[in-house]
Amino acid sequence: MNKYQESRITTTKLVYIALLVALSFIGSLIKIQGTIALDSMPGFFAALFLDPISGALVASLGHLLTATTSGFPLTILIHMVITIIMGLVVYIFGVTYKKSNGIIACIIGIVLNGIGSALAIAPITTMVGLPLSGKAFFFTMVGPLTLASVVNIIMAYIIYRTINKTNLIR
Template identity: 60%
Template sequence: MNNTKNVSMSNIQVITRSGLLIGLSAIGAMIKIQGTIAFDSMPGFFAALFISPMAGGAVASLGHLLTAFTSGFPLTLPMHLMLTVVMGIIAYFFGVIERKVNGVLACVIAILLNGPVATFIAGITASLLGLPLSGSAMFTALVIPLTVVAAVNVILAYIIFKVLPRK
């Protein structure tokens, strides 16, 4: 009986913490650098470390959707749904790599995945959707700002995780 109570409290804590971090993603989604490049993913990367990789993926995905929504879904809804999945996968792997290997490697991989790799995937997807800004033009226009903002989001999440006291 007591064990069931602890499991329920754990689920409540996960849901509460995830909800708070989704709220922070909404705030970050309003701090845009260029188009849909914003500070929405830091809470997702933090959640991947603090709660679980799965929770981090969910928070990062919702963070991207919030940014895309507040930007008017430039480059179409299908494009942003694909990017939502990509963000979730990147945050998930960030949490897994940090737990299994180390935080520095997790940060480097997450920045590379969220910067150049995600931009490359977006360029290909935009080409397949027949969008005007696509392929190498999209990659060239977005790779630097996306990588810089990705680095800020990932490194800030990692620093906060490291300095936050744990019980």
Template identity: 55%
Template sequence: MLNQKAYNKKISTTKLTYSGMLVALSAVGAMIKYPGTSIALDSMPGFFASLFLGPAYGAIVAALGHLLTATTSGFPLTIPMHLVITLEMAVTAYIFGKLYKKGFRIIANIVAIILNGPVSSSIAAALAIPLGLPLYGLGLFSVIIIPLTIASIINIVFATLLYEIILKNRR
């Protein structure tokens, strides 16, 4: 029988292993891009990790997933912009996991889709102006809001469904 310290270490090792596998899945999702954009299906593993491993792990996996997508796309919005988006992804995944774990499942999905779609698009568009990007403001917003919101819906709903299927099969 394991003492509490050994038990906690075992759980941490397990969660770290799962996190690594989910980051690898983010790399695969990073290669599946919305046509004509750098928007990809990289965040599903992060949202899933928020539910399966906890919000903090989900935030890390989602952030790393975005960095993988930005890297495979050549950082089209500049490195500083992608670092801000990385932070947005981490915060969104964390909030999603917290709300979901508190029993607000539908609200968690809606909030995460809004944060990852329209809110993220707005922040990116607003930050593009001081960074001097050629496509900025309303132009950037209008180009990314629809594909980003569609990708958000796909990533978040699929993560939720996968988690619920696993939960159901564990019982």
């Protein structure tokens, strides 16, 4: 591959990432509860369409956009932790898809992003001293977070499969 081809691939990938981050911003305005929104669908899609690292980047930026448009209600510290968790979940989702299949990747992504994220964040809410913390935080957030995970991940998977089958893009 010559330098022109490498440059074109890199430029195309950057354009896709920028477009998907912009779609994350739009999704960040469609809130389910608090900072739970439809912002991560482009990140999950990017993990399938581009690669897991690009997906993690898009999803992390998507969460930061949602937190910003919500006014960082869980504190900046907790939202930074959520940003890291979001990136890890999308990365694992993308790697799982590449190594197994879409159904397994979707199930793992939903469990990690819904239940796993709520479990990981609950103890931090106690340390920070939020009024809704610990077990109360977990039980309040796990339902909406899992619902948003189902919607974001299934939409990303369906869109990816549709584009992949029809060869619309690439």
